[in-house]
Structures are given as structure tokens and as C-alpha cells.
Amino acid sequence: MIKIKNIHKSFRTKEKVLHALQGIDLHIKQGKVFGIIGRSGAGKSTLIRMINLLERPDQGEVLIDGTDITQLKTEELRQLRHKIGMVFQHFNLLESRTVLDNVMFPLRVAGAPADQRKARALELLKLVGLSDHVHKYPRQLSGGQKQRVGIARALSTEPKILLCDEATSALDPETTQSVLALLNEINKTLGITIVLITHSMDVVRNLCDEVAIIDGGKIVEQGDVVSVFLHPQHATTKALLSESGMDMDSWKLLAGDIKGKLIRLTYHGKGAAEPLLSQLGRELNLDFSILQGSIGQIKETPFGQLVIAVAHPEALTANLRTTETELREFFEARNVDVEVLQS
Numbered sequence: 001m002i003k004i005k006n007i008h009k010s011f012r013t014k015e016k017v018l019h020a021l022q023g024i025d026l027h028i029k030q031g032k033v034f035g036i037i038g039r040s041g042a043g044k045s046t047l048i049r050m051i052n053l054l055e056r057p058d059q060g061e062v063l064i065d066g067t068d069i070t071q072l073k074t075e076e077l078r079q080l081r082h083k084i085g086m087v088f089q090h091f092n093l094l095e096s097r098t099v100l101d102n103v104m105f106p107l108r109v110a111g112a113p114a115d116q117r118k119a120r121a122l123e124l125l126k127l128v129g130l131s132d133h134v135h136k137y138p139r140q141l142s143g144g145q146k147q148r149v150g151i152a153r154a155l156s157t158e159p160k161i162l163l164c165d166e167a168t169s170a171l172d173p174e175t176t177q178s179v180l181a182l183l184n185e186i187n188k189t190l191g192i193t194i195v196l197i198t199h200s201m202d203v204v205r206n207l208c209d210e211v212a213i214i215d216g217g218k219i220v221e222q223g224d225v226v227s228v229f230l231h232p233q234h235a236t237t238k239a240l241l242s243e244s245g246m247d248m249d250s251w252k253l254l255a256g257d258i259k260g261k262l263i264r265l266t267y268h269g270k271g272a273a274e275p276l277l278s279q280l281g282r283e284l285n286l287d288f289s290i291l292q293g294s295i296g297q298i299k300e301t302p303f304g305q306l307v308i309a310v311a312h313p314e315a316l317t318a319n320l321r322t323t324e325t326e327l328r329e330f331f332e333a334r335n336v337d338v339e340v341l342q343s
């Protein structure tokens, strides 16, 4: 639905030319929540602003439903922008207007009749849980409430795409959770495609279906969130995960003295709650110790990841090959990914 093809963007300052985006390709499917994550200065804002052409590429195409929007005329682009809502980190509300006026504002710009504007705005303020606050001014609201107004305003023109520019970065953790839950509900109930940029892996884990990691103006990894979280490939992805408490390698701290086999087990979805390890011990007559473990949830998918050291009571080394085959068969039959970290 949204296809970004070979986008380049540079900024010229007096001193130098900065290559902010260097050949970006993305495919964002309709109805999904797509996260773009990267460190400060990686190019996230520049990239998301390409989708409504707040920023124009120097080179490349931005296709929405097959139309290259970089080729649209001014009036066509204005029409298109009504179908792309945007939510900002610092809310960008009109301070001198009431909550209701703020939400009606884009509809006024789009030329909607007054009665329709009001009905639509009231309906949206109900959706975001602010029916009791319609006549207040932004200064009378908390940060979370202001962002709810921002979301209602972004939805007023019935967009099919919602762009979220660090929508929860200015909010405390609890408020962040409630705003993420609201965005999830909007995606589910209204079917709106959401594209968000963030520097937080927790935001991606909670809300996104797919993720792209941007580093130095390039996409270094992308895929569905469960795969990227459980099998990260690029060093930047691993570092971002580690900083959010999902360190893939903390088993190394305990592995020094262990001579036997070390394996990483990854499982998710159905069967995540199976008593895997006790079955392993019983059926294959193995002893094991756990060097690292995390269980949790990625969006709606439960997952577990364990690093275990396996030992055989009767000299594992005598029959190493059989044991590895047996182990693989045991886990593969249970849809568990096996990665041998040390043989």
C-alpha cells in the first residue's frame, strides 16, 4: 500500500552536505502497524515526513496505492494529505482553541459543513475518551489527554494512514501504555495503517506488526516484529534490544566454565506455555541448567527464549552426534527453534 523506493535526501548547510537518507526501500502493508526505529539523527523524522511529503525526496518514489505522490500537483497533494493524519511528539495543538475546535480544525480546512464537523469531532472525542473535556483548553489537560486530542484531530478527516512522529516520547510510562493501547484499538477497529517512528523498542514490541531499523540514513534490518526481536541480525538491532532489556548474549557471562553443549531455544505463539524442559529431562534423560531466559509478549504473541547447557548423566561425549540429532528432533517436533551456541 505504501511503497518507498530508493529514497535519497540530503541537507546542505554552510559547512557540509548531510546525507540524511541514502537509498531507502520500504513496503508498508495496508492495515498494519509499521515501526521505524533508530537512534537520534538516524533519519526517522525525515523518512516519515516523506510519506505526506512534508519533506520531498531528492531522488526516488513514494507510492501510495500505486500512485507516485512526488508527481502530484498541488491540489491533488492537498487532497491526499486529508487521507494521511499525523500525530506529533509535542501535540501541536492550538492553545487558544478548545479541544472541540482543535479536532474540528482540519475539517474546517477541508471545507466540511459546520454540523458535520461538530458531530464528527464529538464522535472522535468519545472514541479517545475525552467526552467530558470538549470545552476545555489544551493548557487544562494532561500530556496524555493532549495526545488524545492530537489523535482525534488526526482522525477527523477519516484518513487511511496515520503517521505518528514519536507520539509517546513526551509521556510517562503509564500514559505511554494507555496511548499505545488507544492506537492499537484504532488500528484494529478502524483498520487504519499506522506508521510510527520511535527510539523505543518497547513501543515497537507493544504496538507494531512490522519494524524497520534505520541507522545512518539506511535501513539495516526489517521484518515482522516477532522475527526481528527473537532473531536480530544487525549489530544496531541487537544493541537497541539489549538497551531495552532484551540482551541476547548475557549467557556468555555464565558460560565460561561450561564444557558441554549450549543451545538457544526460541518458541512463540501456541505452545509457549508447554513444560518443555521437564519433558526434555524425562524423555531424553538429560540434565540441563539455564544460563539465560526471557519470557514475555511481543504484541499479542507470547514468546520464550532460553539458553541452556545440556549434560548427559552417562558421558554425553560418547554419543554426541546422536544426542544433538535427538535434541533437534525433540524441539523441532514442538515448533521450537534450536540454535547451537557451543557444541
Ligand SMILES: Nc1ncnc2c1ncn2[C@@H]1O[C@H](COP(=O)(O)OP(=O)(O)OP(=O)(O)O)[C@@H](O)[C@H]1O
Residues within 6 Å of the ligand: 011, 012, 013, 018, 020, 038, 039, 040, 041, 042, 043, 044, 045, 046, 047, 199
Ligand atoms: N532541515 C534540515 N537541515 C539540515 N539538516 C537536517 C535537517 N533536517 C534533518 N537534518 C539532519 O538530518 C539527519 C537526520 O535527521 P532526522 O531528524 O531525520 O533524524 P531522527 O532520526 O528523526 O533524529 P531524532 O530522533 O533526534 O529526531 C540529522 O543529522 C539531522 O541533523
